[in-house]
Amino acid sequence: MSTPRQSRADRRRATEARILDSARELFAEKGFERTTIRAVAAAASVDPALVMQYFGSKRELFSQAVQAFPAPLTATDTDALVDQLLASLGLKLGGLPEGTLAMMRSMLTDQAAADHVRLTLGRQIDGVGAALPAAEDPELRAALVVTTLLGVTIGHQLLGLASLRGAPADRISALLRPAIKALAGPPGACICLADR
Structure with a gap:
């Protein structure tokens, strides 16, 4: 039985997710200053140019990697x-x-x-x-x-x-x-x- 082929958009989303996961790990471990695009690319097994193509800059990669939203408070007393x-x-x-x-x-x-x-x-x-x-x-x-x-x-x-x-x-x-x-x-x- 053959596995269904992923669409190009699905492959792109999977690659972006892999890059973001790698970026989160490295930014968490080393911080913004000591994390490089090359290190993120190596951890995600992609070319550094692809990281730049998807995210444009280290700053934008960082911004997307660290997005988190606090849960709203629901307390009544x-x-x-x-x-x-x-x-x-x-x-x-x-x-x-x-x-x-x-x-x-x-x-x-x-x-x-x-x-x-x-x-x-x-x-x-x-x-x-x-x-x-x-x-x-x-x-x-x-x-x-x-x-x-x-x-x-x-x-x-x-x-x-x-x-x-x-x-x-x-x-x-x-x-x-x-x-x-x-x-x-x-x-x-x-x-x-x-x-x-």
């Missing part, structure tokens, strides 16, 4: 919001997509990557801020929540801090829960030791 935020952290500690790792690794050395991360985090902050119950400074509170979770993710995934890598995700979430709840909840909902 503070406890549910905190649960959803900590669940997303658990997913991140389990391993990030290579595109996200590539972006995080590159954001400190490449202005375009930093701009992309800033835009993505801005959308996340807007989403968290909109989901917060009526609270004072919702945008600031949301920014503190998002950057706290980002810091834990960076420490765990990129820096490999032993104390974070050795701890189960549910333990990290349990320790973070009171802080995230204090930031996400209405003012005065948290009894702080300083108030006693």
Whole structure:
């Protein structure tokens, strides 16, 4: 029995996908600056000219390789919001997509990557801020929540801090829960030791 032949468009899509997969791996491992078109082409088993033909530039290849969209928040109260935020952290500690790792690794050395991360985090902050119950400074509170979770993710995934890598995700979430709840909840909902 013979296998059906792929159309030219199907072969092109498969080649593009192979190039993007290779690019994600290399950008995640080496960052934007140290990843070359030649290395991506070699990893994808294609000619470097084909990479340029499909993507036009290293910048466009990077942009397409790291596209990721945050899941919308669907929580209806503070406890549910905190649960959803900590669940997303658990997913991140389990391993990030290579595109996200590539972006995080590159954001400190490449202005375009930093701009992309800033835009993505801005959308996340807007989403968290909109989901917060009526609270004072919702945008600031949301920014503190998002950057706290980002810091834990960076420490765990990129820096490999032993104390974070050795701890189960549910333990990290349990320790973070009171802080995230204090930031996400209405003012005065948290009894702080300083108030006693």
